Amino acid sequence: MTLPLGDASADQLRALADIARRFVKDTLRTTVEQNILFRWVSEADLPEFYQAIKAIGLGAADAATIVDVTACPGTDTCKLGIASSRGLARELRYRLGEKSLELDAAVKNLRIKVSGCFNSCGQHHVADIGFYGINRNVKGFQVPHFQVVLGGKFHDNAGEYGVPIAAVPSKRIPEAVLSITEYYVRQRVKDERFQDFVARIGKKAIKDLLEDLTKIPAPDVDRSYYTDWGDPREFTLADMGVGECAGEVVSQAEFALAASERELFEAQLLLDGGRSQDAVKAAYAAMLHAAQGLVKSQNPAVSDGENEIVAEFTRRFYDTQLFWDKYAGGKFAEYFFKAREFVRDGKAADADRAVQLLQEAQLFIDAAHGCHNRLRATVETAVKIENAAQASA
Amino acid sequence: MELQKIEIKFFAVEREPVPLTAFIDLFHGWIQASDGVYHDVADYSHMHQGPGIVLVAPDFYVSIDETGGRRGFLFSQKARLEGSNQERLARVFQTALENCRRLQAEPALQRKIEFRFDEFEITLNDRLLAPNTDESYLEFKAEIEPFVGRLFGGAPISLQQESDARRRVRLRIQAMAPVDLAAPLSHVGSKANGRGNID
Numbered sequence: 394m395t396l397p398l399g400d401a402s403a404d405q406l407r408a409l410a411d412i413a414r415r416f417v418k419d420t421l422r423t424t425v426e427q428n429i430l431f432r433w434v435s436e437a438d439l440p441e442f443y444q445a446i447k448a449i450g451l452g453a454a455d456a457a458t459i460v461d462v463t464a465c466p467g468t469d470t471c472k473l474g475i476a477s478s479r480g481l482a483r484e485l486r487y488r489l490g491e492k493s494l495e496l497d498a499a500v501k502n503l504r505i506k507v508s509g510c511f512n513s514c515g516q517h518h519v520a521d522i523g524f525y526g527i528n529r530n531v532k533g534f535q536v537p538h539f540q541v542v543l544g545g546k547f548h549d550n551a552g553e554y555g556v557p558i559a560a561v562p563s564k565r566i567p568e569a570v571l572s573i574t575e576y577y578v579r580q581r582v583k584d585e586r587f588q589d590f591v592a593r594i595g596k597k598a599i600k601d602l603l604e605d606l607t608k609i610p611a612p613d614v615d616r617s618y619y620t621d622w623g624d625p626r627e628f629t630l631a632d633m634g635v636g637e638c639a640g641e642v643v644s645q646a647e648f649a650l651a652a653s654e655r656e657l658f659e660a661q662l663l664l665d666g667g668r669s670q671d672a673v674k675a676a677y678a679a680m681l682h683a684a685q686g687l688v689k690s691q692n693p694a695v696s697d698g699e700n701e702i703v704a705e706f707t708r709r710f711y712d713t714q715l716f717w718d719k720y721a722g723g724k725f726a727e728y729f730f731k732a733r734e735f736v737r738d739g740k741a742a743d744a745d746r747a748v749q750l751l752q753e754a755q756l757f758i759d760a761a762h763g764c765h766n767r768l769r770a771t772v773e774t775a776v777k778i779e780n781a782a783q784a785s786a
Numbered sequence: 787m788e789l790q791k792i793e794i795k796f797f798a799v800e801r802e803p804v805p806l807t808a809f810i811d812l813f814h815g816w817i818q819a820s821d822g823v824y825h826d827v828a829d830y831s832h833m834h835q836g837p838g839i840v841l842v843a844p845d846f847y848v849s850i851d852e853t854g855g856r857r858g859f860l861f862s863q864k865a866r867l868e869g870s871n872q873e874r875l876a877r878v879f880q881t882a883l884e885n886c887r888r889l890q891a892e893p894a895l896q897r898k899i900e901f902r903f904d905e906f907e908i909t910l911n912d913r914l915l916a917p918n919t920d921e922s923y924l925e926f927k928a929e930i931e932p933f934v935g936r937l938f939g940g941a942p943i944s945l946q947q948e949s950d951a952r953r954r955v956r957l958r959i960q961a962m963a964p965v966d967l968a969a970p971l972s973h974v975g976s977k978a979n980g981r982g983n984i985d
């Protein structure tokens with residue numbers, strides 16, 4: 394029995410208790426999919442049972458389907474939330490619910506799970522289609538995005554984690570879901586499961602499929618993309634750091650961060666091709682590039698030399714704790730240092746180690762984006778204060 | 787009985803249906819227009835007869851509530867209030883009415899929705915202070931009756947007790963004659979600020 398977004402009112406819960414007493418001897422269970430499970434309802438009781446749950450608005454037929462999206466609290470109530478996981482889940486639930494009757498059975502059985510940040514409380518990593526919240530800088534604005542994670546296994550005791558494919562602006566995620574599921578229906582072979590489909594088609598093809606959806610119109614064309622679900626607050630033009638002397642430096646940093654994501658994606662393709670060792674090296678190179686991007690925001694003259702980048706990153710971002718996540722501390726930077734050691738020592742990487750390292754590389758790059766956005770906001774605030782001071786002088 | 791965590795729900799009369807989600811942007815507008823009085827909006831529009839759309843302030847909630855299958859404006863005092871029970875009731879009413887009146891006048895709603903002031907519910911949202919027993923009910927009624935009597939200028943009223951003992955102590959109050967918004971406000975007479983506290 395589905396609870397939309399895992400929510401139930403006190404009246405519904407009291408009624409559920411009554412229903413449990415009436416049909417299943419006082420016992421019910423909550424599930425990891427944020428639903429309620431009644432066990433051992435006798436077949437003869439099913440019609441009455443259905444009428445009873447329908448009467449309290451919980452008779453929807455979409456439990457354990459793609460419509461039944463699971464989400465963590467996200468920005469609604471969680472201080473760690475980056476993007477609105479519940480807002481996205483609500484929107485997906487609404488849009489998929491409208492199409493529910495016409496959905497292909499293979500699509501209907503998929504699971505979508507959403508986390509508001511990399512901490513994965515929404516269990517996006519074991520969903521067919523998972524999302525976790527990140528932020529990206531677009532044209533000088535912070536824009537809520539979700540990292541699209543595909544191919545996680547919900548069955549087989551969550552036997553496999555999904556793999557990040559692309560960062561898509563939050564407001565374009567419903568289109569991304571549509572695009573992925575339609576592609577699956579068109580391209581799958583016989584009864585091919587979604588995980589097998591993702592593995593066969595390959596991440597590059599899916600990334601290409603989503604490429605258009607990673608772009609959004611300029612803020613003066615459509616500002617809705619610069620807001621999150623259920624929150625109309627937008628960034629204003631005053632938030633743009635137009636005309637600052639740091640402009641060129643910022644764009645260099647952003648350029649490097651974007652490049653690092655492309656490189657990490659290449660690393661994933663290598664891993665898919667069974668080249669774990671090469672994948673690890675490529676992932677480390679992507680991390681190095683992200684670190685260099687950050688360093689460039691403070692020292693534009695930094696060279697491409699590995700030692701110099703690592704030393705500068707350590708001195709300017711790790712030792713100063715500028716890179717530190719408010720809650721995770723220096724963990725993401727340590728992934729970078731560990732990857733460096735691993736590659737430098739020439740250790741052999743089996744597939745499991747390579748998967749782990751690539752996931753850590755993704756988290757490092759996300760953290761680099763986060764750090765860059767924080768610093769940029771600080772610079773812009775300082776410039777505004779300075780401008781205001783000059784104006785009033 | 788000490789009255790705390792008082793909730794008041796004024797039922798809605800809709801000339802045209804207003805989707806719950808319309809209140810999200812509207813309440814966000816209140817956040818932006820106020821200087822820290824309100825600070826968040828919670829969306830429960832996906833729920834059946836749920837809390838609807840909730841505007842969160844540090845000391846109280848304001849919401850378009852659909853509990854019980856009847857839409858209404860719910861004011862829910864969270865922070866503890868000082869004073870006598872009658873003073874607390876007056877403060878909560880004052881703030882609830884001000885917020886309700888403001889919502890009703892929102893241009894975005896184009897007067898599609900209004901709230902009844904001749905029929906409302908008062909709930910005590912604290913089971914420790916106010917368990918739902920006959921004893922609590924009698925004490926609660928003894929406080930409410932004179933207050934509502936003053937509020938409606940002595941017009942006859944009916945009081946109906948919440949019948950489900952598992953729910954919180956609640957009274958539904960109905961004036962036997964029509965009451966408009968100005969009347970209750972003029973009879974409340976307590977000076978309250980937007981935070982539900984006395985200035």
Ligand code: SF4
Pocket residue numbers: 465466467468471472473474475478508509510511512513514515
């Ligand atoms: S995944 Fe992140 S946003 Fe969601 S509940 Fe966990 S820590 Fe909070």
